[in-house]
Amino acid sequence: MDPRHDQEQLLAKARALGQDQGGVVSCPQLYEAGVPRWLVARELRVGRWQRLGDQAVCVHNGPVVEEGHWWAAVLQGGPRAQLDGASALLAAGLQRFTVARVRVTVPRGARIRRNPRYDIRQSRRWQRDDVAPSGIPRTRPAVAAVRGALWARTDREATYLLTAAVQQGLVSPTALGAEILRIRRDRRRALLHAVVNDLLDGARSLGELDVVRELERRGLPRPEKQVLRRDHRGRYYLDLSWPHFRVVLEIDGIHHSWAENVVGDALRQNALSLQGDTVLRLPLLGYRLEPDQFFAQVRAALVAAGWSARAA
Structure with a gap:
């Protein structure tokens, strides 16, 4: 039998071993499969394979996934x-x-x-x-x-x-x-x-009371909670609202990112916008990771609507 054919079979076996491992196999895996040490060493030496540490080799010379x-x-x-x-x-x-x-x-x-x-x-x-x-x-x-x-x-x-x-x-x-x-x-x-x-607590990941306390700590006016609104589709409650300034703050728990809530949330926000309200959203991650930026937006919306910290 042609020795080159034998080597090709061994190399094919090595590639098959790495098929479910991102193209990477251990030296013991190769040896147990019958791939001799000299063949492994040759493929590494000529650059057709690449070594990843002292326990594993990648059985090709392209980018490692x-x-x-x-x-x-x-x-x-x-x-x-x-x-x-x-x-x-x-x-x-x-x-x-x-x-x-x-x-x-x-x-x-x-x-x-x-x-x-x-x-x-x-x-x-x-x-x-x-x-x-x-x-x-x-x-x-x-x-x-x-x-x-x-x-x-x-x-x-x-x-x-x-x-x-x-x-x-x-x-x-x-x-x-x-x-x-x-x-x-x-x-x-x-x-x-x-x-x-x-x-x-996915249905109310951020409590309104926690947010209200944070608004007051930052010198912002106290909002009204759970304000009832109606549109042609029925009635709904706003999380936090400043009716005089037509500013609404909706508190988004993790449940708001779930597919079944996306359409309803969008329709409600659009209805409020059509009525002339400024609608801001405070998601869980925003409250945890970037509170300063989100509360700065609340302040900016209130100031744009006529609120003044001096008059408060």
Whole structure:
């Protein structure tokens, strides 16, 4: 048999191994499949393959896809390594979020093979029961979301990560709450409790009383709450309103981003605009992440309508 044909078969086998791993395989996987060490070394030497750490190779020389880096990081971490935090959420399908380095955790005492591409760390929170039941080794979404929030660079990023995981259907607020109860000590523990309480109370994620207190703290006039309005479709209540200035502030909990509410919210806002009102919206994330900007908009709307802080 032609030796070149044998080599092509072995290379095809290597590519097949990487098909479900983003084009990345471990050296032991290759050896167990019958791909000899000399062939692996040759493909790396001539540049047809590329090495990702000392435990994994990419069986092509093109750009490595995100899934490939996930596998390379897990393989680099060893047999008990798991994608964790935001990286595990990305592997579970989280959209519109990026990480600087893939995060992998291993249990306390495990050997760590350092690699500048990947963030591999021992963790006292590592538990075998936390791993997702299928796919690349990674922590379950509820575990990953809570840990990702604990490890986030800022409180803002932590809040966004928890909220995005719920909004995108990766985890329920109840599951997040159960995981947070496992956290005994952390500087962000109180923040996580507050955010998850918002998410659990989806029908009224932001209380009107909380917003009213914040408006008064910032020197803005006290609004009326739950003002009844009518249009041709029936009647509805406004969250907060300054009738004299024709300014309305609608408080959007997480439920307002759900598809079944989008049409009704839009129709109500359009009806108010047609009646001459200025309608502002204060979403959960806006209140948590950018309060100064949103309350500045409320102030600007009131000033434009004739309110003066001096006359208040």
